[in-house]
Amino acid sequence: MLLEIQNVYKSYKKSIGMIKKESVEIVKGVSLRLKEGECLGIIGESGSGKSTLGRLIIGLEKVDRGNIQIEGIDISKLNSTFLKKKASVVFQDYSSSVNPRFRVIDILSEPIKTFEKLTKKHTIKKAINLLEKVGLAEEYLYRYPHQLSGGQLQRVCIARAIATNPKFIVLDEAISSLDVSVQVQVLDLLIELKKQMAISYIFITHDLTAITYICDRVLFFKDGLVIEEVNAMSDLRNVKEEYSRTLLHAAMMMNEREETYEIQRIS
Numbered sequence: 001m002l003l004e005i006q007n008v009y010k011s012y013k014k015s016i017g018m019i020k021k022e023s024v025e026i027v028k029g030v031s032l033r034l035k036e037g038e039c040l041g042i043i044g045e046s047g048s049g050k051s052t053l054g055r056l057i058i059g060l061e062k063v064d065r066g067n068i069q070i071e072g073i074d075i076s077k078l079n080s081t082f083l084k085k086k087a088s089v090v091f092q093d094y095s096s097s098v099n100p101r102f103r104v105i106d107i108l109s110e111p112i113k114t115f116e117k118l119t120k121k122h123t124i125k126k127a128i129n130l131l132e133k134v135g136l137a138e139e140y141l142y143r144y145p146h147q148l149s150g151g152q153l154q155r156v157c158i159a160r161a162i163a164t165n166p167k168f169i170v171l172d173e174a175i176s177s178l179d180v181s182v183q184v185q186v187l188d189l190l191i192e193l194k195k196q197m198a199i200s201y202i203f204i205t206h207d208l209t210a211i212t213y214i215c216d217r218v219l220f221f222k223d224g225l226v227i228e229e230v231n232a233m234s235d236l237r238n239v240k241e242e243y244s245r246t247l248l249h250a251a252m253m254m255n256e257r258e259e260t261y262e263i264q265r266i267s
């Protein structure tokens with residue numbers, strides 16, 4: 001199994017008044033599996049703990065209990081460089097996830113240099129190749145983040161995420177800040193990269209429409225727990241939990257209103 005999460009818990013300390021601190025459990029015993037080449041959607045309301053789970057998966061934070069294994073190895077036993085080679089992340093806030101003083105070539109050189117000893121010429125060649133993969137021309141190589149549109153900058157973030165040839169990418173609300181038409185373009189790009197590079201995705205969102213567009217399976221996340229799992233997108237209409245039905249209904253209403261991109265795999 002590419003990724004296996006078993007009974008994972010995570011809490012944070014929350015201030016109560018001026019002095020006291022109390023531990024609040026955010027992730028409350030989550031288990032999931034991600035297969036090779038699969039896109040697993042995680043949907044849930046704001047504050048349900050989706051991003052916390054995402055940070056645990058890529059090793060940005062440590063679990064309190066339970067374990068996370070990538071290809072059968074507990075991530076607590078992997079060094080951070082090795083972990084970065086296996087898993088990348090793309091966040092919602094593309095502008096703060098890059099250094100504003102770095103040009104695109106610098107942003108892309110960072111992960112390349114971590115894993116490969118390349119000459120400057122070959123690093124540039126690889127960066128151009130990465131830009132091509134995400135649909136950006138070579139001319140963008142020497143631009144600064146503020147000289148790019150949101151969609152272009154998120155493409156650069158995706159190029160950075162695939163630079164290490166990872167096994168999977170955690171996409172945490174990766175399209176939520178983009179205009180709807182640009183969202184579709186980025187989703188199409190992700191689908192294409194998944195095919196080309198055999199990458200898996202964990203697609204974290206509160207937008208079920210996007211999930212139906214790109215995911216193979218979906219987990220409904222509520223209050224730190226997976227409350228329902230849909231293993232075939234054609235079964236989405238048959239969700240049992242009221243919470244899942246509410247999210248489904250909201251997505252369909254939005255879809256009808258905007259008529260932008262259809263819920264493709266719901267028949």
Ligand SMILES: Nc1ncnc2c1ncn2[C@@H]1O[C@H](COP(=O)(O)OP(=O)(O)OP(=O)(O)O)[C@@H](O)[C@H]1O
Binds near residue numbers: 049051053
């Ligand atoms: N480092 C932290 N320290 C303390 N509390 C935190 C920390 N990170 C997250 N939390 C709290 O954990 C809860 C879950 O946050 P999280 O970002 O994981 O939810 P989410 O489902 O991703 O929400 P959203 O969809 O709004 O991003 C929130 O109440 C948040 O305030």
